[in-house]
Amino acid sequence: MNARIAIVGGGVAGLYAAMQLQSRGIDDYMLLEAADHFGGRIETVSAGPNDARFDLGATWFWPGIQPQLDRLVRELGIARFAQHESGDTLIERAPGAPPVRMRGYANEPVSMRLAGGMSALVDTIRSRLSMQCLHLDQRVTHLSVAKHSIEIQSINAQGNMSTHSVAHVLLALPPRLASTSIVFDPPLPEALAQSWRDTPTWMAPHAKYLAVYPQAFWRERGLSGAARSASGPLAEIHDASPLEGAAAVFGFIGIPADGRARIGEPALLAACRAQLIRLFGDEARDPHFETIKDWTASRLSATAADRTATPHHWHAPQSEAVAGSWRGRLAGIGSEWSARYPGYVAGAIDAVDAAIESISLSRESRS
The missing domain is CATH 3.90.660.10 (Polyamine Oxidase; Chain A, domain 2)
Structure with a gap:
């Protein structure tokens, strides 16, 4: 499968990102969700x-x-x-x-x-999306920078591997989970990767x-x-x-x-x-x-480091690499990356809006 943009994660952040892309006329995207349902921590x-x-x-x-x-x-x-x-x-x-x-x-x-519970938000957004762009049971394991694309490897519950080629990746999952469950080739800048590993996953x-x-x-x-x-x-x-x-x-x-x-x-x-x-x-x-x-x-929301509770919210880590091979190709849009509401549902909306605006401006500058 190929697309211009890949969204990794089908919680509120991932689904809302897809809705925002569609509203801007960007329909060549794919959303890859590891679970057999959408919602994430909802x-x-x-x-x-x-x-x-x-x-x-x-x-x-x-x-x-x-x-x-x-x-x-x-x-x-x-x-x-x-x-x-x-x-x-x-x-x-x-x-x-x-x-x-x-x-x-x-x-x-x-x-x-x-x-109807917070799932009403998930269900309502999902109902507005192109179902052919949404893919359940696709756990992303590798992201690799190629000459003109990012190569994505994902695996399903039966152990079958899939490869996807995109220009840009939006990580709609917690920073700590992204940094520990996905292999980045080349590796992310160490300071960025460390800040993601150090960011607690709210509620985990x-x-x-x-x-x-x-x-x-x-x-x-x-x-x-x-x-x-x-x-x-x-x-x-x-x-x-x-x-x-x-x-x-x-x-x-x-x-x-x-x-x-x-x-x-x-x-x-x-x-x-x-x-x-x-x-x-x-x-x-x-x-x-x-x-x-x-x-x-939940292996899809918590890591071993998340077993110890953090008593308060934290400052959001940097969501993108400012230099190197990943610059301009990868952005974090999960709730923890929100500068204003890290860890809240509102943080997912805030982080997505910032990232989608950046993508839209980048697209305009190339046209």
Whole structure:
């Protein structure tokens, strides 16, 4: 397969890049996604009597500080709603201490969610793309600079290799994953490669627990569904209920990845459920559905270095080589490369817009 531009990765960044290319009349592109589905670190599960949808990956965005993403959501016609925050918050201050009920507060800026989960963004963008340009089950393993092109090698689940020839590559995956899973020939400049390896992959060290119920019984008691805990295993809990159809809470598991592996998922599920009973009462005992999504287990989003959590966001690494064979041929467009919102969904939109503008200007200068 040959094309002018290759997009490596089919999460929000890759799909949005494809949509932006098409909108500029650039239709000679290919998108190569290693998994058998699109979405990347966005994952939504259907559960409950009406198959309501719940996010196990990226969940929120903030229109007040992320106008690009907000504008895209509106242009695509995706319904949105504010995170439920009305009611009191529960706090477990120390292991063994009973939960304390405190007056809740509304976050500013307002956290917003998408009707149908964040996958609604993935699905809506994908529906606008040329399906013949999208290729699942194509894990890119090598990128090589040839005289007038970049040669791409990819492999599918059956071990079959494919070769592709393009003029430009957009890396729509985390910098650390790109630098450790793809062989670059010639090698990237060492300073650039090191900065990519040193950039944490947001969300990769974390695990989420989700419990779905027929009703939001905590709201009936004047609780917001939010909790903070020093007892665990859930360190931070939020109401995850959709606008209609079911109710849910989710929490971030506060145990590091290696500890989660030692405990095992069945015991961890039981411990999370016991914590919800401790906090919200006996009605939390029998969720209609529960699951744990451990992102460290995903080889397509996490590396060994990502097993240790980073407590804060970071400065984005440089997205392109400024000299050498890769100059002007390769650009990072994953969320971590965004200067304004690294690690957020909005960061993917921001990084793509910057890269596509550069490609468009380059194309104009050659015409």
